[in-house]
Amino acid sequence: xxxxxxMGVLALAACLAGVAPAQEQPAAATTxxxxxxxxxxxxxxxxxxxxxxxxxxxGLIAAGLQSSAGRVAPGAVVRLGYNIGxxxxxxxxxGVGYVSSTTVIEPFGAxxxxxNINAGTSPFLTLGGGVTSLRWKSYRATSQYGVHAxxxxxxxxxxxxxxxxxxxxxxxxxxxxAFPNAAFEGIGTVGFSWFLGGGPPQDSDGDGVPDKADRCxxxxxxxxxxxxxxxxDSDNDGVxxxxxxxxxxxSGVQVDALGCPVDSDQDGVPDYLDRCVNTPAGVQVDANGCPVDSDGDGVADYLDRCxxxxxxxxxVDANGCPVDSDNDGVADYLDRCxxxxxxxxxVDANGCPVDSDHDGVPDYLDRCxxxxxxTQVDATGCAVVAAxxxxxxxxxxxxxxxxxxxxxxAALVLRNVNFRPNRAEVLxxxxxxxxxxxxxxxxxxxxxxxxxxxxxxxxxxxxxxxxSQQRADNVTAYLVSRGVPAASLTARGYxxxxxxxxxxxxxxxRLNMRVEIKRLQ
Numbered sequence: 284x285x286x287x288x289x290m291g292v293l294a295l296a297a298c299l300a301g302v303a304p305a306q307e308q309p310a311a312a313t314t315x316x317x318x319x320x321x322x323x324x325x326x327x328x329x330x331x332x333x334x335x336x337x338x339x340x341x342g343l344i345a346a347g348l349q350s351s352a353g354r355v356a357p358g359a360v361v362r363l364g365y366n367i368g369x370x371x372x373x374x375x376x377x378g379v380g381y382v383s384s385t386t387v388i389e390p391f392g393a394x395x396x397x398x399n400i401n402a403g404t405s406p407f408l409t410l411g412g413g414v415t416s417l418r419w420k421s422y423r424a425t426s427q428y429g430v431h432a433x434x435x436x437x438x439x440x441x442x443x444x445x446x447x448x449x450x451x452x453x454x455x456x457x458x459x460x461a462f463p464n465a466a467f468e469g470i471g472t473v474g475f476s477w478f479l480g481g482g483p484p485q486d487s488d489g490d491g492v493p494d495k496a497d498r499c500x501x502x503x504x505x506x507x508x509x510x511x512x513x514x515x516d517s518d519n520d521g522v523x524x525x526x527x528x529x530x531x532x533x534s535g536v537q538v539d540a541l542g543c544p545v546d547s548d549q550d551g552v553p554d555y556l557d558r559c560v561n562t563p564a565g566v567q568v569d570a571n572g573c574p575v576d577s578d579g580d581g582v583a584d585y586l587d588r589c590x591x592x593x594x595x596x597x598x599v600d601a602n603g604c605p606v607d608s609d610n611d612g613v614a615d616y617l618d619r620c621x622x623x624x625x626x627x628x629x630v631d632a633n634g635c636p637v638d639s640d641h642d643g644v645p646d647y648l649d650r651c652x653x654x655x656x657x658t659q660v661d662a663t664g665c666a667v668v669a670a671x672x673x674x675x676x677x678x679x680x681x682x683x684x685x686x687x688x689x690x691x692x693a694a695l696v697l698r699n700v701n702f703r704p705n706r707a708e709v710l711x712x713x714x715x716x717x718x719x720x721x722x723x724x725x726x727x728x729x730x731x732x733x734x735x736x737x738x739x740x741x742x743x744x745x746x747x748x749x750x751s752q753q754r755a756d757n758v759t760a761y762l763v764s765r766g767v768p769a770a771s772l773t774a775r776g777y778x779x780x781x782x783x784x785x786x787x788x789x790x791x792x793r794l795n796m797r798v799e800i801k802r803l804q
Contacts, residue, residue: 319442321400324481326364326372328447330474333357334380334387337455337466343424344385344417356380356387360449360472364393366481369400372407378470385419389453389470391431403439408432415455415468426466429455437476447476488512518542548572578603609634626781629692639690652693653686687723687730687800694735694801696783700758702796705742707753709761717758720800721765728768733801734759736776739792744778752776758798773803 334356336344344352362376372395380387393411410432416425433451440446455466484493488502492512499513506514506523514523520532522542529543536555537545544553548562550572557572566585567575574583578592580599587603596605596616605614609623611630618634627636627647636645642654651665688695697720700713709717724732736755738747755774763769784791 319401319439319478320483321366321478321481322368322484324366325479326366326374326476327479328360328362328364328374328376328474328476330360330447330449330472331358332360332470332472332474334378334389335469335471336382336387337468339464340415340417340455340457340466340468343457344383344419352383352385354382356382356385358387360470360474362391362393364395366400366478370397371395372397372400374411378472383419385417388416388418389413389429390416391429393431395435397437400437405437405439405445407435407437409435409449409451415453415466424457426455426457429453431470433470440475443478445476445478446473448473626783628781637690637692639688639693646690646693653689687720687727688802691802691804694799697758697798697800700798702754705750707750707757709757714761717761718765721762721767724762724767724771728771731771731773731803733773733775733799733803734762735799735801736774737781737795737797737799738779739782739795740779740786741792748776748778750776751778754798 336354336356338354341352341354358378358380360376360378362374364372364374364376366372373393374395375390375392377391378387378389380389391411391413393409395407395409397405397407399405410430412428412430414426414429416423431451431453433449435447435449435451438446438448450469450471453468453470455468457464457466484495486493486497488497488500489504490497490499490502490506490508490512492508492510494500497512499508499511502508502512502514503523503526505525507525508514508523514525516523516527517530518527518532519534520527520536520538520542522538522540524530527542529538529541532538532542532544533555536553539545544555546553546557547560548557549564550557550562550566550568552568552570552572554560559568559571559573562568562572562574563585566583569575574585576583576587577590578587579594580587580592580597580603582599582601582603584590586601589599589602589604592599592603592605593616596614598606600606605616607614607618608621609618610625611618611620611623611628611634613630613632613634615621617632620630620633620635623630623634623636624647627645629637631637636647638645638649639652640649640654641656642649642658646652654665686695697713697716699716701710702708703710724730734755736751736753736758738751740747742750752775755776759769759772759774762772779786779795782791782795783797784794786792786795
């Protein structure tokens with residue numbers, strides 16, 4: 284009967300141990316950071332149960348009591364063990380039972396093997412030794428030695444607590460006159476285990492590989508490691524997987540701290556593909572990393588001030604605008620008069636000097652700008668006439684002023700309007716001609732005029748511009764005082780710009796120091 288009970292307890296524990304792997308907590312088994320960490324912990328176990336005594340031990344007790352004795356000694360077991368890693372436990376403890384006025388004391392030591400101490404359900408095997416002491420009244424009987432083997436099961440109830448079930452068979456060697464033989468006893472208990480201290484294996488760099496197995500102990504946080512704890516670098520760019528934001532970088536390409544190809548000018552094209560590696564910030568680039576040139580004129584859009592230059596408008600200048608060699612405002616590719624002099628302004632849409640009266644002499648050379656259609660003219664644009672008697676002298680106060688220009692853009696030089704050197708006041712000698720000009724302007728109420736002041740090149744440029752403006756202002760003021768509407772006049776000083784003669788001679792400088800009346804509309 285005793286063996287049936289012991290074998291039944293052993294079979295129950297073995298069955299529980301057999302199903303234990305299916306009941307393990309995956310997180311604790313596979314991820315060191317999850318579940319309990321009982322490695323290096325102290326395990327205090329307390330259980331209740333009983334010892335099924337050998338028949339000869341029962342007889343020994345009965346002989347001492349001189350009466351019958353029971354076979355089962357109910358009692359309790361307490362033990363303290365230390366868990367070495369996830370598999371091994373060394374423990375010492377004692378069991379205490381009581382039967383038929385006899386106290387049964389069983390101190391022992393044991394070593395226990397567990398597949399995984401951290402599993403939710405962890406079976407174990409145990410092997411150990413100790414002695415059994417029987418005490419009743421003044422009599423004591425103690426075995427010389429004893430060994431035991433057994434199985435058990437821990438069922439986790441929390442990180443620090445587990446239900447503990449254990450069954451073992453114990454061999455005892457007694458040597459007394461009453462009991463010279465060996466005894467076999469079955470012990471079964473159920474109770475609890477408390478785990479004190481312990482924790483996961485030391486993993487200084489937190490890569491999931493314990494320090495003792497880690498070949499690369501300083502792995503950066505977040506890097507993916509192999510079984511040796513060394514960072515995996517799939518594309519061999521020096522940045523571990525897990526930290527590498529560009530995990531498929533081609534071999535040999537220089538990368539930044541994130542594992543992405545370096546893009547020095549930050550234009551979105553990495554240096555190893557970038558044919559224009561110094562593109563300024565913010566500039567739109569093409570697939571080669573070069574600034575976009577929409578009109579294909581050789582000047583990138585971000586520098587091109589003429590972004591829609593036609594394909595036939597070549598060459599262009601540094602600003603991407605069609606070249607205008609004579610600076611007349613008409614690009615060379617449209618200019619039919621590419622060598623227009625600087626003083627031949629304005630020009631028409633073809634870049635040719637304007638010829639208002641269509642006499643073949645451009646306005647800037649035409650001294651007679653209002654020649655009637657069909658009139659034969661000379662090189663100055665004036666009509667060719669037969670010889671006539673020399674004109675009779677006329678009084679200055681009855682002389683006629685040159686006619687005002689009638690064509691838009693045409694100009695009249697006021698030959699009799701002069702100034703003292705470096706002065707802007709209108710001289711009395713000029714007022715007679717200005718009176719005639721004023722009278723003519725009032726006869727053309729719909730016209731608008733520009734009074735343009737000019738100087739020669741003597742003196743500072745800015746002073747010449749200021750002086751020419753003052754002279755133009757004074758002439759304008761005089762004309763207004765003679766009844767010309769102020770709204771029809773615009774005064775502007777050009778300084779030494781647009782000379783009509785050489786500034787190298789006194790005569791030329793005198794001609795350049797002038798006032799012109801230009802018709803604007």
